[in-house]
Amino acid sequence: MSRRAARDPRAIDFDAASEDVARALIGATLLVDGVGGVIVETEAYDQSDPASHTFMGPTARNAAMFGPSGHAYVYRSYGIHWCLNFTCRPAGHGAGVLIRALEPRAGIEQMQSRRGLADSRLLCSGPGRLGQALGITMAHYGLPLDRPPFFVAAPDAALEVIAGPRIGISKAMDHPWRFGLAGSRFLSKPFANG
DNA sequence: CTTTCGATGATCT
């Protein structure tokens, strides 16, 4: 456990395995320049995982995931979308958590404007949508999560978290490393169970 | 409800 996590009960322990961090982030609050909400869907990736950007070892793109934990890893998806990840560091390997969806709470008008969309349900329900709604760009690459423009706080109560296979990958599809808030209507896709 | 497909550009082989 990091010093910060030990000191502050509302801090996330980003030094844990990405799988544990992904689970712990469900119900956490994420704000970027005051805009955001409650994380309801995440996915875990690490270097032993063929679906991970770090599977082949360090490169220019994935450098953040080989750096300190608790920082932002941003990548461009399909040439169109910006996707936001939080870095972890189990055993010093490249690992991270993809933030896939959140329930809008703060700065909803700004998110609607960035997305060109009024429906709050579709504002941040998916990594590309979330990136657009929160205004994520490469300018956020490598920034620490414990100070502005980022704000991250763990949930203050225990929540029911469900797990299932990850979405949009073609390798290691058997691993249940997608996590979600049970019953949330802001998921990018429903889970097989509830 | 479902499936299909184009957009669009960095990254890696």
Place this chain on the structure above:
DNA sequence: GATCATCGAAAGG
């Protein structure tokens, strides 16, 4: 040159 940690529009039941 192929492959994407995606999205949204279009077409078909």
